[in-house]
Amino acid sequence: MIIDLLGYGAFFMSTALIFALITLGLNLQWGLTGLFNVGVAGFVAIGAYASAILTTPDTVDRIGGFGWPIALGWIGAALIAAAAAAFTGYATLRLKADYLAITTFGVAVVVQLVALNAQGLTGGPFGVAFIPRPFAGVQDQPVLFNFANLAVVAGVTLAVYLALERLSRSPWGRVLRALREDERAAIALGKSAQSYRIQAFAVGGGVMGLAGAVQAHFIGFIAPDNYLPTLTFQVWAMLMVGGSGSNRGAVLGAIVVWAIWVGSGTLTAAVVPGDFQARAASLQIVAIGVMLCLILLWRPQGFFGPRRKSS
Amino acid sequence: MSVLQVNTLVAGYEPGLPIVKGASIYADEGEIVVILGPNGAGKSSLIKAIAGLVPISSGQVLLDGRDITAVPAHLKIRQGLAFVPQTENIFPLMTVAENLAVSGGVLPRAEVAGRMDEMFAMFPDLARQRSLTAGSLSGGQRQMLAVARALLVRPRVLMLDEPSAGLSPKLVAQVFAGLAEIRAQGMTIVLVEQNARAALALGDRAYVLVEGREAHEGPAKTLWDNPLIAELYLGHRKEAS
Amino acid sequence: MSLQFLLDGLIAGSMIGLGAIGVTLTYSILRFSNFAHGDFMAWGAYAALAVVGVLGGSAPMKPLSFGWPLLVAMIVAMGLTALLALALDWALFARLRARGQSIIVVMASFGASMALRSLLEFMFTSRPTYFSRAIQMATPVGLGIKITADQVALLVVTLALVTGMHLMMSCSQRGREMRAYAQNPALAQVVGIDVAKVVRATWVIGAALACASGVMVGVLVQIRPLMGLSLLLPIFAAAILGGIGSVPGAVLGGLIIGLSEAAAVQFVGAEWRSAVAFVILMGVLLVRPMGLFGVAER
Numbered sequence: 001m002i003i004d005l006l007g008y009g010a011f012f013m014s015t016a017l018i019f020a021l022i023t024l025g026l027n028l029q030w031g032l033t034g035l036f037n038v039g040v041a042g043f044v045a046i047g048a049y050a051s052a053i054l055t056t057p058d059t060v061d062r063i064g065g066f067g068w069p070i071a072l073g074w075i076g077a078a079l080i081a082a083a084a085a086a087f088t089g090y091a092t093l094r095l096k097a098d099y100l101a102i103t104t105f106g107v108a109v110v111v112q113l114v115a116l117n118a119q120g121l122t123g124g125p126f127g128v129a130f131i132p133r134p135f136a137g138v139q140d141q142p143v144l145f146n147f148a149n150l151a152v153v154a155g156v157t158l159a160v161y162l163a164l165e166r167l168s169r170s171p172w173g174r175v176l177r178a179l180r181e182d183e184r185a186a187i188a189l190g191k192s193a194q195s196y197r198i199q200a201f202a203v204g205g206g207v208m209g210l211a212g213a214v215q216a217h218f219i220g221f222i223a224p225d226n227y228l229p230t231l232t233f234q235v236w237a238m239l240m241v242g243g244s245g246s247n248r249g250a251v252l253g254a255i256v257v258w259a260i261w262v263g264s265g266t267l268t269a270a271v272v273p274g275d276f277q278a279r280a281a282s283l284q285i286v287a288i289g290v291m292l293c294l295i296l297l298w299r300p301q302g303f304f305g306p307r308r309k310s311s
Numbered sequence: 312m313s314v315l316q317v318n319t320l321v322a323g324y325e326p327g328l329p330i331v332k333g334a335s336i337y338a339d340e341g342e343i344v345v346i347l348g349p350n351g352a353g354k355s356s357l358i359k360a361i362a363g364l365v366p367i368s369s370g371q372v373l374l375d376g377r378d379i380t381a382v383p384a385h386l387k388i389r390q391g392l393a394f395v396p397q398t399e400n401i402f403p404l405m406t407v408a409e410n411l412a413v414s415g416g417v418l419p420r421a422e423v424a425g426r427m428d429e430m431f432a433m434f435p436d437l438a439r440q441r442s443l444t445a446g447s448l449s450g451g452q453r454q455m456l457a458v459a460r461a462l463l464v465r466p467r468v469l470m471l472d473e474p475s476a477g478l479s480p481k482l483v484a485q486v487f488a489g490l491a492e493i494r495a496q497g498m499t500i501v502l503v504e505q506n507a508r509a510a511l512a513l514g515d516r517a518y519v520l521v522e523g524r525e526a527h528e529g530p531a532k533t534l535w536d537n538p539l540i541a542e543l544y545l546g547h548r549k550e551a552s
Numbered sequence: 553m554s555l556q557f558l559l560d561g562l563i564a565g566s567m568i569g570l571g572a573i574g575v576t577l578t579y580s581i582l583r584f585s586n587f588a589h590g591d592f593m594a595w596g597a598y599a600a601l602a603v604v605g606v607l608g609g610s611a612p613m614k615p616l617s618f619g620w621p622l623l624v625a626m627i628v629a630m631g632l633t634a635l636l637a638l639a640l641d642w643a644l645f646a647r648l649r650a651r652g653q654s655i656i657v658v659m660a661s662f663g664a665s666m667a668l669r670s671l672l673e674f675m676f677t678s679r680p681t682y683f684s685r686a687i688q689m690a691t692p693v694g695l696g697i698k699i700t701a702d703q704v705a706l707l708v709v710t711l712a713l714v715t716g717m718h719l720m721m722s723c724s725q726r727g728r729e730m731r732a733y734a735q736n737p738a739l740a741q742v743v744g745i746d747v748a749k750v751v752r753a754t755w756v757i758g759a760a761l762a763c764a765s766g767v768m769v770g771v772l773v774q775i776r777p778l779m780g781l782s783l784l785l786p787i788f789a790a791a792i793l794g795g796i797g798s799v800p801g802a803v804l805g806g807l808i809i810g811l812s813e814a815a816a817v818q819f820v821g822a823e824w825r826s827a828v829a830f831v832i833l834m835g836v837l838l839v840r841p842m843g844l845f846g847v848a849e850r
Contacts, residue, residue, distance in 0.1 A: 036655050038587070038662060091834060095841050097655045098585040102788045103837065105587075106830040109785050117823040229781070233666050236659070282673035289667025293644055296660050364738060388744040399739060402732050413728040417744040420725075460743065 007143035010150040012262065013255075017150075017157045018215045020254035023238045024157075024164055024247055025207030031245035032168060033200040034180035035093075036101045039108030040208060040235050045227035046084050046111060047077035047209025048216040052128040053121070055217075062123050070132055074156075074213045081209020082202045089201035093194050108232065115224035127223030131216050149218055156214055157251070160207060164247050167203075176200050230285065234261065237288050240295045243305025252304040261288070312376050313337040314499045315361075315392075315468045320370035322360035329368060330356040332523030336501075338468065338516075343490065343500045345510045345531060348520035354503040355397065357520065358470050362394035363387045374467060389417050391467030397476055400457035403446030407437055407456055410445050414460045430459040451482035458489065468499045475506045487513045511535040554696040557818040558811065563703055563772065565810025566710040570765035571783060572790035572802035573717060574758025580734040580797030581754045582649065584657040588640065588665035589762055589787065590780025592633050594672055596763025597770040597779065600629035604683065615701035617684040618771060626767045630760040637759035638752065640664060646751075665781075672777035680774040706768045713764055714803050717757070721799055726753050734797055786813070786829040793836050795846025804844060808832070 022044055029035045037043075051073035058065030068076065088107055092100040115122045122128065133139065135148040167173050175196055178185040186193040216222045234257065242253020261284070268280035295302070315338040323329035330353045338344040346354050359365040361372050363384030372380045379390050387394070402410050411430060415423035431438035434455050440448065445456060454474055461469055474490070475483040487509055494500055504510035511517055514531040527534065571593060578586045603625035610619045644664060648657045690698035721727035726749070733740040733750045741747060762780075769779055790809050794801025813828045836843060 034655070036658060091837050095837065098579070098658060099792070099837060099841070101587075101655070101658055102585060102785075102792070103833065105788075106785050106833055110827050110830045113824070113826050229666070233662075236662070279674050279677060282670040282678075285670035286667045286674060289663045289665075289670065292663035293660050293667070296656060296663070297644070297647060300656070362742060364742070384741040385744050385746055388742070394742050396739065396742065399736055402735050402739065404735055405728070405731060409728055412725070413732045413745070414743040416725055416729060464744070 003143050007146045010143070010146035012258075014146065014150045014153045014218060015215075016255045016258040017153045017251075018211050018218065019235065019238060019258050020251040021153075021157050021160060021211035021214065022208050022235050023242065023250040023254045024160055025204040025211065026235055026239050027204075027244060027247055027250040028164060028167075028207065029201055029204035030239065031250070032173060032180065033176045033197055033204075034097075035089075035197060035201055035204075036097060037104045037201075037204070038101045038232060039104030039106070039111075041227040041229060041231040042104070042108030042111035043081045043085060043205045043208040044212035044215075044231065045108075045115060045224075047081040047212030048222050048227070049115060049122055049128065049212075050080040050209065051077035051213035052131050052216050052222055055132050056128060056130055059123075062120055062128070070134055070217055073217070074210055077213035078206040078210040081212070082206030085205025085208075086198055086202035088205075089198040093197050093201070108227075108229065112224055112227060115227065122224075125224060127221055127226075128216075129221040131220050131222065133217055133220050153214060153218065156210070160210070161247055161251065164207075168247065172196070172199075233285070233288065233292075234258075237292050239302075240292055240300075241302055241304075243302025246302070246305035249302050249305035253302060256304075257288075313373075314340045314375060315501065316371075316373040316376075317357075317361060318371040318373070320357065320360060320372065321368045322356060322365050322370070323368070324365060326366075326368065330365070330523055331360055333370070334520065334524050336518055336525060336528075338499050338501050340499055341494065341497055342516060343494050343502060343514045345514035345517040346501065346503045346520055347505075347507050347510065347517060347534075348526075352520040353523040354520050355472055356523075358394070358472050358501065358503050359396075362392065362470060364394075388464060388466065393461035393464065393466035393469050395457045395461050395469070395471045395474065397472040397474075401445045401448075401453050401460070403444065405445060406442050407445055407448070408441040410456055410460055411463055414463050417464050426463050426465075430463055433462075434459050450477050451479075451485060454478065454482075454486055455489065458486075458493075462493065462498075466498075468501060469493070470501045470503075472503050473505055474502070475504065475509060483509055508535070554818075556697050557814040559697050559699055559703070560817070561811030561814030562707065562807065563810070564813055565807035566707060567765045567768050567806075568783060568786045568790050568810050569803040569806025570710060570713065570761045570768070571787040572794065572806045573714075573799050574762050575787055576791040576794065576796055576798065576802040577730070577754050577758050579791065581730060581750060582645070582657075584645075584649075584654045584661065585788065586758075587658065587661040587784065588668060589758065590782075590784035591665050591668040591672075592637060592759045592762035592780070593766030593769070593783065594775075594777055594780040595636055595668065595766070596629050596633040596759070597766035597775045598672060598676060599632045599763070600625040600767045600770065601681065601683065601775060603628045612684065612686065615689065616705055617686045617688055617702050622683060622767075622771070626764065629767065630763045633759040633763035634756040637755040641751070641755055669777055669781060676777065678777055680776040682774055683771050702771055706771060709764070710768070713761060717761070717799055720757075726750075730754065782826070785826065785833070786810075789829040789833040789836075792841075793832060793843050795843030798843070798845040801843060801845035 022040065026037060026040060029037050053064060054066050054068040054076050055070060055073040056064045088103055092103045116125055134152050135145055138145045138148060179193055179196060238254040238257040239250055241257050243249025264284050269277065272280040317334065317336045319333045319335050320331050321329045321333055322331040334357050346357065348354050356365050360367050363382065367380060371378060374390055374392055379387060382390060405413065411427050412423065415426065418426060431441065436452060437456055437459055440452065445453065448456065474486055478486065483506060490500060491513060502510060502514065511531040511534060517529065517531045517534045518525045519527040571589060575586060575589050604621050607621040607624060610621050612619045644660050645657055648660050688700040688702055690700045692698050721731065729745045730750050730753060733745055733747065766779065786809050790805035791802050793808060794805030809829055809832060812832060813825050816828045817825050
């Protein structure tokens with residue numbers, strides 16, 4: 001019984017840490033560089049599908065069979081997502097901030113559309129299955145399997161966290177922070193300001209793609225429905241709760257908000273009668289939406305960031 | 312009682328960093344008061360603070376004895392205080408007629424058309440251009456439009472921030488002649504200017520603002536003749552006149 | 553080849569254009585992109601549905617599928633949606649606007665949109681619903697095009713609304729004030745324009761038009777909580793294509809996108825419809841970001 005609980009705990013943490021990874025990517029884009037990405041789900045999806053396509057075997061009506069090893073699939077996913085982010089940034093960053101928001105929203109819509117309709121590429125509404133899992137050998141021992149996966153996810157998240165912390169403290173990171181806080185610095189840097197922002201946006205997008213790939217291989221199959229606006233929304237709530245601008249805040253915020261999400265979901269499933277379940281799920285989202293707005297109003301610096309005055 | 316009375320005004324964009332540091336000025340009915348001073352002295356900020364565009368920390372602004380210090384910017388004109396900013400003082404995408412009409416919102420609706428006709432009579436050039444987009448007007452014509460727009464609502468005091476900026480000497484003379492004409496009809500005018508010579512020739516009284524406070528005050532004519540002032544604050548050695 | 557897609561495009565374009573007017577006004581006057589605008593459409597449609605329910609059924613005015621209750625309901629719903637927008641502004645947007653960073657307001661609109669949408673799902677479930685189940689007869693009008701009475705009526709309503717908007721913006725004092733404030737907020741205050749009234753007018757107009765658009769979609773297609781979200785990208789694209797701040801631009805942009813989408817459905821495939829708006833948006837941003845009638849950025 002305890003073992004099962006621990007197994008579930010490992011599963012919970014793995015999912016939470018994948019969210020943490022996405023939130024870290026978002027923190028680089030928003031917290032450090034001040035760019036508003038409304039299409040997070042799209043970049044996660046790009047990474048997930050890229051890795052899936054690169055590593056899954058051939059099927060009758062979908063491309064595949066490249067037979068890449070998992071690790072390379074993940075790297076490929078990160079690079080492809082980063083490229084998509086770079087293009088998006090290039091198209092919009094010389095314009096007002098709102099245009100980036102609208103365009104990323106569009107990216108998520110189109111990615112969803114392609115995932116749903118380009119059957120030859122993405123498997124359509126049925127998605128991609130049989131994605132190779134890192135510890136496939138122990139699949140039949142759930143607790144061990146969950147812990148093994150947790151180890152991998154935690155390792156990747158830790159590695160990315162350390163890398164991002166390094167980047168954030170580097171001269172590159174300092175330039176980004178200056179660009180975010182002082183418009184005059186941006187004007188002084190001129191054209192290269194855009195270049196810095198595109199780089200930051202691309203790296204953040206790459207991290208999101210990596211997270212999507214990790215999750216795809218963790219679960220074993222993906223479908224377009226995994227990448228809805230709700231996902232973008234959850235990640236934003238996580239970053240705002242945690243404290244935008246802080247990598248530690250991003251990770252802690254992700255764990256806390258995921259816990260709240262799962263907890264409230266379990267509560268409603270237990271308490272609410274069957275035919276009202278779907279409605280109760282909607283209420284969950286309303287609550288998170290209201291929470292996000294309240295945080296913006298009353299505690300924009302979040303709860304888990306380092307103690308500093310809100311920017 | 313002065314029409315406009317400003318007492319020890321402290322104002323600035325940041326609460327702890329005032330640009331206007333306790334300035335006091337006044338303008339009597341029918342006067343043209345000129346405010347001069349070196350760059351950064353706070354002349355523009357003073358006049359903007361009076362107009363309600365720069366936050367006031369302390370001090371008073373009185374119009375005909377009424378305290379209008381805390382009145383929000385868009386209501387200052389209803390109190391009788393009209394302001395012509397230095398740059399961006401017209402709406403470039405609207406026609407000349409629309410520029411005047413949009414300022415007429417503070418008047419009773421029945422009066423607007425009549426007042427617009429009066430402005431067109433006073434500024435015949437504008438009448439000819441009434442359907443042109445304001446952005447296509449030349450610098451001098453824009454200035455005229457901005458002044459007409461301010462006069463439309465029959466203000467008690469007309470304040471202008473460097474009306475001669477960017478204009479050729481001939482146009483400056485035209486604009487200032489126009490201001491003299493308006494004063495002749497009884498208007499009280501407060502003028503911030505960089506072009507000291509022309510401004511002092513036009514004005515009745517003048518202040519020299521230094522570091523956010525008035526440092527000298529006197530009749531315009533004598534201020535021009537004061538060599539010390541000329542050298543220190545007007546930035547040139549005054550030639551023997 | 554049937555030219556039916558031209559009519560379909562015109563109808564879709566009307567619905568998009570009405571929504572785009574609100575977005576373009578909100579952006580040019582309040583300086584932020586309102587991600588909750590699509591949800592004003594959905595709330596408007598549901599509000600009209602509720603009012604129709606209260607007014608009770610009545611025989612439709614042949615050959616339309618709806619009777620006078622729907623028209624009354626639409627007007628009442630426009631008022632209710634305007635109240636929703638004003639309440640949202642008071643509670644959330646105005647306070648964040650006062651702090652300065654406009655992208656935070658966009659973020660809040662994103663959060664508010666999620667909450668509004670899910671609240672509708674909570675109240676009405678995500679099942680589609682309809683004003684009327686009556687099947688409409690489509691009359692051929694030549695060139696292979698067929699039109700229903702509802703479509704004619706709603707095109708007339710759109711024309712009336714757009715014309716009214718244009719007259720209001722060009723000739724009324726409030727419209728002039730709105731245009732002036734969009735061009736230069738500081739100068740607008742100096743000339744005596746009451747900013748609070750301009751802001752209120754912006755929300756009321758935007759929300760009312762969004763509601764009208766939502767009711768149209770409800771009459772011609774269906775009502776569901778996600779109806780606003782699926783129109784949000786075309787609406788933004790239309791506003792940007794037309795040139796932010798331009799009401800005629802928003803309408804024209806809407807028509808262009810509507811027609812392009814309908815053409816795509818006809819010639820490429822219905823499943824790719826939503827990609828059209830994105831392609832047009834990217835094209836505009838890469839080639840001519842200020843759009844057709846756009847004014848240079850301040």
